[in-house]
Amino acid sequence: MTEFQPANPDFEARTRASFDRQKIMHLIGAEMTDVAPGYTAIALPFREDLTQQHGFFHAGATSTIADSAGGYAAFTLFPADASVLTAEFKINLLAPASGTRVIAEGRVIKPGRTLTTCDIEVHAEQADGSRKLIAKGLQTLARLGHRSDIAEAG
């Protein structure tokens, strides 16, 4: 894969701080485990209150961390005064999301001044540490220039 040069040397701290401001991540118990240029990973441990009617992780829980993993993968490459917005995403759910946790990874496949495209993968991890691909997606992110990432609403 391409090696990306982040525009902001402080990209990791900035990315983790923004993730920490996503209050929904606290609600569901998600954690950002990895941050690299053009890449982030977010893990979500299994909890019964995240399930759908069959007892698996709800696709919405999977999509929530998938969307943020891709969004922050793009964000790592942005200058310090830019913010990120998801324009669209699509996800194919390949297998039931069961296991001790699900891990979403976002990878930039095409960075851009206004639009960035990311590949998204979600794996389910079992108690023995084995992982299985359960979802794959693509995402288009918009970069908002000269816009603080600090909350402006709510």
Place this chain on the structure above:
Amino acid sequence: MTEFQPANPDFEARTRASFDRQKIMHLIGAEMTDVAPGYTAIALPFREDLTQQHGFFHAGATSTIADSAGGYAAFTLFPADASVLTAEFKINLLAPASGTRVIAEGRVIKPGRTLTTCDIEVHAEQADGSRKLIAKGLQTLARLGHRSDIAEAG
């Protein structure tokens, strides 16, 4: 639009009971407001713990109710012994999800024996009752025959 004939006369009670087993809906505070043949609507009142870094509803919260609204729209048309699974969905986020609540509507556009396709719309409602389209999507659902909808995992 086409008028759909549900295969199961008891479709509404069955759909609401299944929705009620989606524990994540209790966690986020979502409510199924409408059920009709080939259609459901789910409302999610604003809460600070559902937000992303800018204080708006997280796209994952929006996607969670959007996915279920479409899935249950398909489910209303299924026979009593069938279950539903999202194969894939895609969503375009048209505007920030801000307001007193967001409402996701799923509509069957093509029912099928194995695959059903749904259209998804999400509106944000303001304090004055006005609504704005904030997301639009498409979804492919698989029908699992001879499979109870009662939880089989977790």
Place this chain on the structure above:
Amino acid sequence: MTEFQPANPDFEARTRASFDRQKIMHLIGAEMTDVAPGYTAIALPFREDLTQQHGFFHAGATSTIADSAGGYAAFTLFPADASVLTAEFKINLLAPASGTRVIAEGRVIKPGRTLTTCDIEVHAEQADGSRKLIAKGLQTLARLGHRSDIAEAG
């Protein structure tokens, strides 16, 4: 639906002239039948050399006119010095594309300075004039400012 105000009063002539420069439309025999603010329709009469292995229109033929119908729907709202580029699209194929012709319609659902989102529908028309929805999609278009639409490559 929203009434759109085109930025360029000459939008129809400009849209038709650009469509006419899409050489692939001449190859497959497609015709732009309607142009309105935020809307275009493109028709493709059946020809055996547009088919897939079962004798129906190939999904690629359907997608070709669907992509242009949405792209030009966005283009109708652009200023005279802007050009359009498809960032992404997705399409659900609801039924085999058979009939005397297929008609793709693109409708702007959210115009924007940099990004425009379109809804896409494709109907198959039978010899008796009846129409059936065979595909539905969503598309994200990028607006390129200060860029002539006249061919710059090839």
Place this chain on the structure above:
Amino acid sequence: MTEFQPANPDFEARTRASFDRQKIMHLIGAEMTDVAPGYTAIALPFREDLTQQHGFFHAGATSTIADSAGGYAAFTLFPADASVLTAEFKINLLAPASGTRVIAEGRVIKPGRTLTTCDIEVHAEQADGSRKLIAKGLQTLARLGHRSDIAEAG
């Protein structure tokens, strides 16, 4: 990646014969260059009559070979009496499709009895043989059992 076991030992001849029945491929000049279990590649040499208004390959031309590359990747794993149908696909267009030819590759990421999911990549090749990723997509294929692949319409 996973090694796939094709259900039909004669998968390559069967896949190439079906591709050969896609008359649109003859019209645009596409060639199936590679067939392996769960994988096919299709190349499309540049021709002016495949272009959009800026002189690049039209996204529809790119999508046509992308759809078939993924569809036939799934088809390689099917039993001899099954046929394939695209249920939906989505594609992100990362860069203008310019060069001497474009090559679409389809890869099965999740095979299934009724649904198969494929990853799609399209590269543009320059005169010096270098390649650049210009599009990435995901596709859901339906398997039709006990259905000849020989033309049944048209």
